[in-house]
Structures are given as structure tokens and as C-alpha cells.
Amino acid sequence: MLMTDERAGAMRVIHALGITVDAVRRDPVLLILLAGFAAVQFLHPATAAELFTRVDWRTVLTLTGLLVLTKAIELSSFLDWLAQRLLRAFRNERRLALLMVVFAAGLSTVLTNDVALFAVVPLALSLSRIAPIRIERLIIFLALAVNAGSSLTPLGNPQNLFLWQQSGMGFGAFVVLMAPLSLALMAVLLAITWCAFAPRALHFHQQGPSHDVRWPLFALSLVLFAGFVALADHGLGPWACALAVVPLLAVRRDAVLRIDWLLLLIFVMMFIVLRGVAGLPALRTVLAHIDLDAGQTAYWAAAGLSQIVSNVPSAILLADYSRKWPALAYGVSVGGFGLAVGSLANLIALRMAKSARIWWRFHWASIPFFVLALGLGHALQGAR
Template identity: 70%
Template sequence: MVCALRAIWERVRDDRVLLILLAAFVILQIAKPASVGELFARIDRHTILTLAGLLMLTRAIDQSGFLDWLAQRLLRAFRTERRLALLMVTFAAALSTLLTNDVALFAVVPLAQSLARIAPVRIERLIIFLALAVNAGSSLTPLGNPQNLFLWQHSGMGFGAYVVMMTPVTLALMAMLLVVCAFAFDSRALHFQRQGPRHDVRWPLLWIALALFAVFVTLADHGFAAWAFAGVAVVLLAVRRNAVLGIDWLLLAIFVLMFVVLRGVAGLTEVRAVLGHFDFSNGPMAYGGAAVLSQFISNVPAAILLAEYSQNWPALALGVAVGGFGLAVGSLANLIALRMAKSDRIWWHFHYLSVPFYLVALLVGYVALKWV
């Protein structure tokens, strides 16, 4: 028991994001104490249960050996690093338009890691581009991310009208990203470092995981995340226990603290008083406010908070779309991707690329605002 607690403490101690959130939580509780009930009310249980279920499913798929098998075939078809990177970025962006940005990441990041196990792919750089890709791609549809779904439901727009509204900025962001990606990866040929598994795919485990994945996403999208999570946990405990027990529990803790801390900050009287001085009914102000506020409290809370001050839905939608870039906290998808990379250096490398991209995207979004 003591050894287990020591191991947990060592992991917590080495996780800077978790330590920062814990410190912010303590400061917030001192400045404005909240009851246990109020703290629990801030947690988006649907998101946490969905995240936990996805962690289990992607771990099961990874343990089936299928991703290594697929990685080999991709490397045979796309023999240069640039072509492979462009394919992965495009695939991630397309997937995020329908399955949300976090679900898309859980599909493509493990695949990218499988590629890196058998060929000299610059995995950290690729994961950074995948994070940016799902932020760009998910901006297109109401299904792409939580803030889009929230704004779409409150705006009263039709699904098609929302997609038409977001098409120019999405295409512009993707064009920018693909150009940068083409320069970031060269045309050197990729050679196998080792022969990966050929016949050791655990097909029964894969089919079970894929079937559970389809049912899970359907149930979660219809508001039954708790039942979906419970079903996945029970089945996987029976067929592959480590897929449940071995997930990244600290990532779940980080997301819980993100909701508690960021929603606590957003609800501060001082924060609301400051926001009350701005006229967010004005398009550029609503756009700029959403884009900038997302950098500090993430784009989902920013959309929810600013919707109380503005009904300029196009400006808010464009603002939180752009706000997903820049600082890692701008989008929860960024945090998922960077955590899955399991590297300390990637956090710095991400910001070297994401912050300049955010500054250019700010201008792109502002131009797009003139057309909606």
C-alpha cells in the first residue's frame, strides 16, 4: 500500500499541469470557498465519463495489436514522412468534424505512436500537428466539439446554415496548417526499424472494442454517458482487465480539476464585473473576447460564459474556434494530445508552433467575420 501511494505521489509530483491546477484550486478556495456540492456541480460528468470510456476503448484497441498492423500498411503506401504526416493531419481533421475533436485524437494519436514504433517518424512533431488538426477540423460542424454544439443549440441555426457559416474559416485554417505541415516534415524515405507484428493481432479483442466503441459513442451522444461508461467497463474487465485498470487516471484528475478551477474562475464576481464593462453585442468585440478568453479558461467555458453577454453567435463561434489554438489550455483537445505523448519537451514545442499559428488565425478569423 505504501509503495503504491509513493508511486502515485511521484507521478503527481512530476506532472506540472496537475500541480498548477492543484495550486490554483487551493488559491481559489482560499479566495472564495465553495462547498463540496458546489465543487461537484462544476464538474461536467458527461465529459469525464465519456473521456474515461474512450481511454479504456483506445487502450483495448492498442493492446489488440491492430494499430501496429495498420501502421505497417500505411508506411508501405506512404513511404515519405511528409506524405504520411499530411495524410494523418487530413484524416484527423476530417474525423473531428463528425466524432468530436477528442474522439478523433483517441483514434489517430495511438496510430501515430504505432507508426513511430516501427519507423523513424518524428512523433512529437506529428502529435502537435494532430492536435492542431482536430481543432481546425472540428470548427466546421456543430458535432465537432462541445462549444460548437452549445452555440448551435442556443443560436437556433439549422445544421446546414452553421456549417456554411464556419466553412470559410475552417478551410483557411486547414490550408494554413497543411502548408506549415508540408514544410515541417521533409520528403525523406521512411524505412522500417524493425518488423512489427504480422499475425499476432488479437482480432476478438479488436472486434469487441470496435463494437463497444460504436455503441459507446452513440449512447454518449444521446446523453447516456454513465450507462455507456458502465457497459464498457464491465465488458472490458471481463475480457481485458488491464484496458480498464491501466488507463491514465491522472488525465481524468486533470480534467476534473480543469472544470472545478476554470468554472470557478469564470464565476468570480470580479471576472463578471470586468466582462460587464464590454459591449459583446458588437461583432469584433465578441470575436476578440471569445478568442482571448479561451486562452485562459479554455474555449468551452469561454463560450458558455460569453453567451450570457452576447447573442452574436457567428462572432462567438469564430472566436472560440480560433481560441483553441495558442496556449494549450485553449482547448481540452490540446491537453489530451499532449498528455498522450508522455513527453515533457512536447509542451514547449507545442507552444513554439501553436502560439504563432494562433496569432495568424486571429487575423483569419477576423476577416472571416466580415463575411458572416
């Protein structure tokens, strides 16, 4: 009887978090990952302990904290308040899109691409609630922007941080190395953004909340966010998560319970599946027979492999076979475009959009941009 009650209680918690069989069935990314997991396990079986160690739990806990803080800021209604003021200042869709793209890219150079998305995508969603903005298109461009902007600095994304530490370069030297590619990518992106968004006037289709911002909740969220970033920046992901979750559980429990728990499950599965693919003996045998000490070869391998196992695992895997840090850094930066799996930031942005259509529309923009980025990276890498 006790076990039955415990199981029933656990099921109630799972259902309250939105993790249901029906929700899983409707999530194509999770279904693909589950199929990939079955295939990798068939090819190269791993024990439960080995599967557990594949997951970067520090990243998962950091993502949990970001989801909680973002939900708290959303519940404070501050983003709706800010969105109204932005629309009053930028009543032109093109100018607003350019502002958001530049802001996202700039933020990603210092706060990493995923943190930048957690700031700009909820704001974009707030804008769409009060004005007829093409929100799916804007979110796609924000995903491209954080991938382009984050390529500039070691702090911009996990693969840059890893390669910077492996290379022994100074911070400034790494920025100088990546500046030509990052600036070229941003120039192309801004030109495409200019063409993709018309200079049409934007009008409020609803006023939204104007006097009910919950300023105490917003202020608490900002304080917690500052502490969270400081702890996460020093590699203290679990403590950063606790700092975000514990106070909000006490004062605003729904900020914790209403986050996207399926996104966390997707990230866990991505670590398990993608690192499983990266560790397949067949793949390692192929890499061992490729001359990755040639710069252009390393570049193309990094960009191509990122389309299969994402750019962070690609950087970690290829660093075992090559010391061509500039080529690897350029390759994994370019590899963040193309397929959504190329960068975990893509999955975060598309997931936050809560639209099934956006997954297909993203690739209509991202794959051509990937082709352009490949050419730019190849030319700049060859000129070094």
C-alpha cells in the same frame, strides 16, 4: 483494525492505477491546476458540494470510456499492424504527415475532436515504434488538425454544439457559417505541414508484431466503440462508459486498470479550476462593462478568454452577455489554438504523447498558429 485494512486496500488500488505522490509531482499540468485551485479558493471559496457540481461528470465518464476502448485496441496490436501497412503505402514522411492531418481533421467533424484524437494519436505512436517518424511534431500537428477540423460542424466540439443549440440555427446553416474559417484554417495548416515535414523516405527500424493481432479483442472493441459513440451522441455518457468498461473488465481487465488515470484527475481539476475562474465576481463585473453585442468585440473576447479558461467555459460564460453567435463561434474556435489550455483536446493529445518536452514544443507551433488564426478570423468575421 478494519479501517486500517480498508485504508491499506484503497492505497493498493490507487498505487495500482499509477496515482502516486511521485507521479503527481512529475506532472506539471496537475501541479499548475492544484496551485490554481488554491488561488481560486482563496479569492472565492466554494463548498465541497459547489466544487462537485462544477465538474461535468458526463464528460469525465465519456472520457473514461474512450480511454478504456483505446487501451483495448492498443492491447489488440491492431494499430501496430495497421501502422506497418500505412508505412508500406506512404514511405514518405511528408505524405504520411499530410494523410494523418487530413484524416484527423475529417474525423473530428463528425466524431468530435477528442474522439478523433483517441483514434489518430495511438496510431501515430504505433507508427513511431516501427519507423523514424518525428512523433512529437506529428502529434502537435494532429492536435492543431482536430481543432481546425472540428470547427466546421456542430458535432465537432462541445462549444460548437452549445452555441448551435443556443442560436437556433439549422445544422446546414451552422456549417455554412463556419466553413470559411474552418477551410481557411485547414489550408494554412496543410501548408505549414508541407513545410514542417521533409519528403524523406521512411524505413522500418523494426518489424513489430505482424501475426499476433488479437482479432477477437479488436472486434469486441469495435463493437463496443460503435455502441459507445451511439450512446454518447445522445447524451448518455454514463451508460456509454458502462458499456465500454463492464465487458472489458470481464475479458481484459488490464484495458481498464492501465488507462491514464491521472488524465482523468486533470480533467476533473480543470472543470473545478476553470469554472471557478469563470465564476469569479471580478471577471463577471469586467464582462458586464464590455459591449459584447458588437461582433468584433465578442470575437476578440471569446478568443482571448479561451486562453485563460479554455474555449468551452468561454462559450458558456459569454453566451450570457452576447447573442452574436457567429462572432462567439469564430472566437472560441480560434481560441482553441495558442496556449494548451485553450482546448481540452490539446491536453488530451499532449498527455497521450507521454513526453515532457512536447509541452514546450507545442507552444512554439501553436502560438504562431494562433496569431495567424486570429487574423483570419478577424478578417472573415469583419467581412460578414
